[in-house]
Amino acid sequence: EAGVVQSPRYKIIEKKQPVAFWCNPISGHNTLYWYRQNLGQGPELLIRYENEEAVDDSQLPKDRFSAERLKGVDSTLKIQPAELGDSAVYLCASSLSDRKETQYFGPGTRLLVL
Amino acid sequence: KQEVTQIPAALSVPEGENLVLNCSFTDSAIYNLQWFRQDPGKGLTSLLLIQSSQREQTSGRLNASLDKSSGRSTLYIAASQPGDSATYLCAVRPTGGFKTIFGAGTRLFVKA
Helix, strand or coil, X not given: CCCCEEECCEEEECCCCCEEEEEECCCCCCEEEEEEECCCXXXXXXXXXXXXXXEECCCCCCCCEEEECHHHCCEEEEECCCCHHHCEEEEEXXXXXXXXXXXXXXXXXXXXXX | CCCEEEECCEEEEECCCCEEEEEEECCCCEEEEEEEXXXXXXXXXXXXXXXXXXXEEXXXXXXXXXXXXXXXXXXXXXXXXXXXXXXXXXXXXXCCXXXXXXXXXXXXXXXX
């Protein structure tokens, strides 16, 4: 069974430029999460989807970040415009349902904003 | 507000040693606690999940315990190997909430 797929793996952009990350969760997983992980820290939740509905986006900086999960499968996280402080690893995870406990993580996208 | 702390931040041991990683959390009202492993440049891999009603879980050389009343969990690794070198993170899911709270991790290095 394929795991969570993310692309790109690495991205280097200049500040004020837009950037987008893509995630394909494990087939059949209804819940999808986007996390941001800063160097030396644990992941922090940005947004959680139940199917196509964003049910927890309280940590998403809505002035510059946006996300969508069309048809309840793939998801895209966008930053526009990017700032220096956005440099981090962006992780996508999925689970069968939110209460099904185990989250399966993708390899992440490492973003560097110059 | 739930906070998760992991001690030590880094640990170096010779191959073959048994070791314990510690995780503490401030609010005992949790749904479950999970231990993850993260290799450099990669995502997280789930190791063990302990439900709030459980005291421990075991998988191979790994054993995780949970003491909700004291807000503590430990991950025991028996007969450590160089392949165990990675960052180990613990995460709690608060009762009634949906946001998993992660610790900063313990970076483990097992010397051959």
